Amino acid sequence: MQLNNFDANTVQPAGEFTALPEGTYVVCITDSEERETKSGNGHYLQMTLEVIDGDFEGRLLWARLNLDNPSAKAVQIAKGQLSAICRAVEVMIPQDSSELHDIPLCVKVKQREYEGTMRNEVAAFKPVSTAEKAPGNVSVNDSAPWAK
Template identity: 35%
Template sequence: MASLGKSFNATEHDTEQRGDYTELPNGVYKLEIEASDIVPTKAGNGTILKTTMSVVEPEELKGRKLFESFNLENQNAQAQEIGQRAFASLCRAVGIDSVEDSEQLHFISFTAKIGLGKPSKDGQYPARAEIKRYFFEDEGNLPEPAIDANQPARAAPANDNRPAPAAAKPAAATAPAGRRPWGAK
């Protein structure tokens, strides 16, 4: 238990939920990494670089977040190769050849194409926005950030966290006085 040092009355504060939590629309974005962390893979035998990216442009989406992970070490050679290739593309996009600390990549803007990925195979997680392509300044092909005119149809969320409509419930049986409804004394 942790003492707050004084009583906090939540009813004295605005609790309106703000923000747009839909996935970023498909388009070309200018992004920058604002945070990163190295974590072990779920199996504990590899290394993943997790990044939090922030939209710089287009202006109407400035500040929105995108989360990307790079599988840097993995017992599955193909997973490792895909992760390292994507990380190398990120490094090239920000203009850095060699990285020892992920913080070297922070707050350097780069341009990337974002698109809606695929939902998880088990259906547990919906499709989410992900980087589909990095653009490299050394190739001189940097497009202007813009949202694509055509967007994929969005599926309804599997669970929008609203309670199910109340159904007519039969009258609850009352437990005898002094007894808990589940039978324990």
């Protein structure tokens, strides 16, 4: 890949990424692809979700749906997650995962430790209309009208 005269002196270095605070975020699915499991005996749907609102706008999250796995429980969980996604974006019978892209939905994000580092895990998918605001998204104008 050509770097086209890239000059690191003119670009601020990227900072350290930390896990998002636990909460509910408005996101869009921006990418999805089928991948083979590390063990080679199944496949999962890898989805990239981008936060589209609030203090963490532009941050990415990932969800893995084990739709083809020797574990019937893993497949059952993945199908339930896919059903929740479909309901959240109102695409009930998708023929391809790309049909779920670029439609706002809300995700409940939790943190969990993995190999000594805090990571995010998408715990739930909801329609935008039923979701809570993400942490840090409360506007100063969110007070009750009588509280001036």
